[in-house]
Amino acid sequence: MTDEPGLRERKKLRTRAAISTAAIELFLERGFDAVGVAEVARAAEVSKRTLFAYFPTKEDLVLHRFADHETDAADVVRARRAGQGPLAALREAFLRGLEAGEPVTGLSDAPAVLAVFRLVTRTPALVARLAEFAGAGETALAAALGEAGVPALDASLAAAQIVAVRRTLATANMDAVAAGAPAARRLTEARAAAERAFTLLSSGVGFA
Numbered sequence: 001m002t003d004e005p006g007l008r009e010r011k012k013l014r015t016r017a018a019i020s021t022a023a024i025e026l027f028l029e030r031g032f033d034a035v036g037v038a039e040v041a042r043a044a045e046v047s048k049r050t051l052f053a054y055f056p057t058k059e060d061l062v063l064h065r066f067a068d069h070e071t072d073a074a075d076v077v078r079a080r081r082a083g084q085g086p087l088a089a090l091r092e093a094f095l096r097g098l099e100a101g102e103p104v105t106g107l108s109d110a111p112a113v114l115a116v117f118r119l120v121t122r123t124p125a126l127v128a129r130l131a132e133f134a135g136a137g138e139t140a141l142a143a144a145l146g147e148a149g150v151p152a153l154d155a156s157l158a159a160a161q162i163v164a165v166r167r168t169l170a171t172a173n174m175d176a177v178a179a180g181a182p183a184a185r186r187l188t189e190a191r192a193a194a195e196r197a198f199t200l201l202s203s204g205v206g207f208a
Helices: 004-030 037-044 048-054 060-067 072-078 086-100 111-121 124-147 152-178 183-205
Strands: none
Touching (some): 004 037, 004 060, 004 111, 060 111, 072 086, 072 152, 111 124
């Protein structure tokens, strides 16, 4: 028998990817503000209604890739090994992401990643929407830290610091790569910066 639920899900994922790809190609070619949602829908061969079912806002056509990582930090805390502290798990995960060249760490020189980075940083509406995702990620991380036994206020303060540090590290990496530094060459410096940042965090948030 055909796995209908699985087939439908794969079809949805393909449609979502096709819409986003069409949108980003148009945005990169002519600029985010110069392209309308109706034009994106035509390029992706879907209706506007279908487009908005997958992407509630125009900004989400680009930033869904960031939104997909919104709860990453919270997920790392919840999935940490027995006996491992939340911050140690987050440090380990970030360093692992650097080694793998994950775009979320900023250490990726893939042309497509760099193109989207430049599009986002040069478009105020995308910068504003990205800040909303960061805020939601911070809230999720605070909740995960609370589940780990960190008092509520401490969890909120720590989450704000951790999210800011991760964002600062990622932005520094992407700025360097966008300026022409190969990701492989940047890795040693990026790793050292991350180690330093998480060491400072451990003394600031009060737990490891």
